[in-house]
Amino acid sequence: MSDFVHQPVMVEEVLAWLQPRAGGRYVDGTVGGGGHAARILAASAPDGWLYGCDRDAQAVAAAAERLAAYAGRFELRHGNYAELDAWVPPGSCDGVLLDLGVSSPQLDQPERGFSLLQDGPLDMRMDARQSLTAAGLINEAPVEYLARIFQEFADQPGAWGLARAIERERQRRRFETTRQLADFIAARQPRAGKRTHPATQVFLALRMAVNDELGALQRGLAAAERVLRPGGRLCVITFHSAEDRVVKAFGREAARDYECPGGVDVPELRRPRAPRLRWLTRKAVRPSAAECAANPRSRSAQLRVLEKC
Structure with a gap:
């Protein structure tokens, strides 16, 4: 049994917005220990498919172990979700989940160097x-x-x-x-x-x-948009303001019905275009009080959801 045991956050909320179904194809770009992935595969039985990746090799191994019951219905890779469109077919997916930040096993292993509460080498590498x-x-x-x-x-x-x-x-x-x-x-x-x-x-x-987390997030959001089919949904869980700002900026730009030459929004120079994505959550969805009490690390989580037009 793997030592990489991670408690996923906002699972019910993710399932409610992602709406996994039989025959659907989904991506978990931060598969962690496989908690979200297992629930997505269960909800998309008998033939839903999941692509999963993680920068942490320990996480990929733990996910493979946890998802063994769904053999033949998933593909896992050790890699950065920022590059998921290099191996996931474009326009093929009904949903993408990105659960950002650091996982509990990473924080709890002193040798990984993520936690200031336990002495260890100054490492902090996810990969x-x-x-x-x-x-x-x-x-x-x-x-x-x-x-x-x-x-x-x-x-x-x-x-x-x-x-x-x-x-x-x-x-x-x-x-x-x-x-x-x-x-x-x-x-x-x-x-x-x-x-x-x-x-x-x-x-x-x-x-x-x-870990170039904000750069990876910007590239990963664009990659997620490319692999989604029309009507496919992108669910992103952030844990602090810098991540959330990137997600909101990406969503605002993708949801516009105009483009701005040169990247500067001058009203007189706007050119009409069809929106690429639309917001399904005007405000961030937060974890329930019960979840925060059971898992204090979930308290800062925010879920935002976009749908491809």
Whole structure:
């Protein structure tokens, strides 16, 4: 039995919007431990099909184990959902699910370096095949880049001052472990009654930068649109504001009934066009109170849904 056990969020809400059915074809671009995928396959019995991928090899192995009962009805790959249109036929799918962020097993394994609550190497790679780690980034990136990702990815207060302090410290000794970095940030920014650790936002920004999460999201949304057939639905679960901004911007542009030459929206220069997608959720769908109580990590989840025109 795999150690990669992940509790999927908002399963009932995803099924209600995705509406899996017999004969349908679906994509789980962040298959994790296979929780959402198993429910999609069950709901699309007897002959629904699922394409699944994940950047984490452990997740793919766990999903294959969990989905064994549905053998012959799915294909799993170790890879980035940003490239799913390279192997999923265009215009072939009835639904795509993207459940973003980090999974519980990744956070709970100290050797993965995602959690500031457990000491481990500063790694944070979702895909162990890539070379860039959080240690490489924090020790070698220009101070301007660190300040930018702290501010843009995680709304870190005092981003420039913190980046400069890190630059001075790394000249004295390299940052190698999660505890070392977390303690350094906590010493500069005391908790002062806050519930969250002072290093929480920095760890978020580093993880997002190491894994190019926003770049992957932008490419993945476009890929999802290409593999959907008309009437197919795109469900995206985000966990923080930077992700959500990307999803909303993508949806706004795709739902427009006009295009803007040069990418600048000047009303006088708008050219009519048919919308590519339409919003099914005007406001984000949030997890129920019962789910938040049972799984506190679901509290920040937001589900948005688009349908291909």
